[in-house]
Amino acid sequence: MAIIGNPKYADRIALHLSKYPDKRSAVMPLLYIAQEEYGWVNDDAVNEVAQIIEIDPTQVRSIAGFYTMYSEKPKGKYWLQVCTDLACALRGADEFHHELLHELHIEEGGTTEDGMFTAEHVMCLGACDRAPMLQCNFHMVEKPGGLTMDDMRLFIEKARSGDADLQALIAEWRNLVNEHLKTFE
Ligand code: FES
Numbered sequence: 001m002a003i004i005g006n007p008k009y010a011d012r013i014a015l016h017l018s019k020y021p022d023k024r025s026a027v028m029p030l031l032y033i034a035q036e037e038y039g040w041v042n043d044d045a046v047n048e049v050a051q052i053i054e055i056d057p058t059q060v061r062s063i064a065g066f067y068t069m070y071s072e073k074p075k076g077k078y079w080l081q082v083c084t085d086l087a088c089a090l091r092g093a094d095e096f097h098h099e100l101l102h103e104l105h106i107e108e109g110g111t112t113e114d115g116m117f118t119a120e121h122v123m124c125l126g127a128c129d130r131a132p133m134l135q136c137n138f139h140m141v142e143k144p145g146g147l148t149m150d151d152m153r154l155f156i157e158k159a160r161s162g163d164a165d166l167q168a169l170i171a172e173w174r175n176l177v178n179e180h181l182k183t184f185e
Contacts, residue, residue, distance in 0.1 A: 003030075003037050004048050013052065023053045031064055032138075040071045068122075069138075076111045076118035078159055078166075081135040084121040087128035091146055096132045097121050099149045103156065116159060130177075136170075143173040144180040 003009045012033055016026040030052060034045035041064040050057040064070040071079075082088075082097040100119055104112050111118040127133045127140055134141045134152075143151055151173075158165040 001037065002044065002048060003034050004051065006037070009033050009037070017052070024055055027053055027055075027060060027063055028067075031060070031070055035070060036137075039077070040074050042074075074111070076116050078117050079137050080117060080119040081122045081125070082119065083123065083125045083127075083131070083133040083135075085124040085128075087124070088131040088133055091131040093121075093132035096147070096149065096152075100152055103149070103153065117156070139170075141170055141173070142177050144176050 003013065013030065016029040016033075017023050020026055027049060030049045031041060031045070034049050035041050038045045041061075046057045046060045046064065050060045053060075065072060080100065082093060082100060084093045084097055097119075101108060101110075104110075104117050104119055106112055106117070106119060109118070109120045122135075125133045125135055125140070127142070130140075130142045130146060132146050134147055141147065141155070147155075155166065155169065158169045
């Protein structure tokens with residue numbers, strides 16, 4: 001679809017624009033929204049963001065190209081990012097990352113043939129206490145004690161059976177995390 005005129009994003013776009021005295025400053029959050037809609041920062045995404053903040057598309061593209069959190073290539077429906085930075089590496093993130101690629105039959109940064117999953121490793125995601133840390137479409141996926149490959153096989157199975165099933169699994173794990181955190185109160 002599009003982000004301009006799309007009721008799904010209208011409030012978020014208005015909110016970001018209201019935060020800054022100069023609307024050009026909203027370029028990065030608007031790029032996130034456009035990436036969410038299109039799955040990557042394609043020409044339509046660039047042009048729409050440029051139109052909203054009234055700058056040249058070339059300027060928007062240069063910002064999108066500079067930051068690694070924006071993708072200039074199509075991604076799978078589920079963009080998986082495994083942190084392999086120090087704290088996660090100490091808890092087996094490298095093995096976890098390699099096993100995940102093996103499970104999905106892809107290379108680093110690749111996308112499965114069915115277009116469902118893209119997987120890559122990234123630097124610290126700021127959740128080192130939950131290592132090995134995984135993000136899916138920029139949302140943390142966490143479980144007490146950290147994710148295992150058995151968890152990931154279940155994650156993949158649920159994603160393939162439908163997004164509602166996957167979201168239910170993620171919510172179930174998040175509840176476990178919350179229960180676990182209460183034991184420290
Ligand atoms: S080192 Fe992995 S989240 Fe910080």
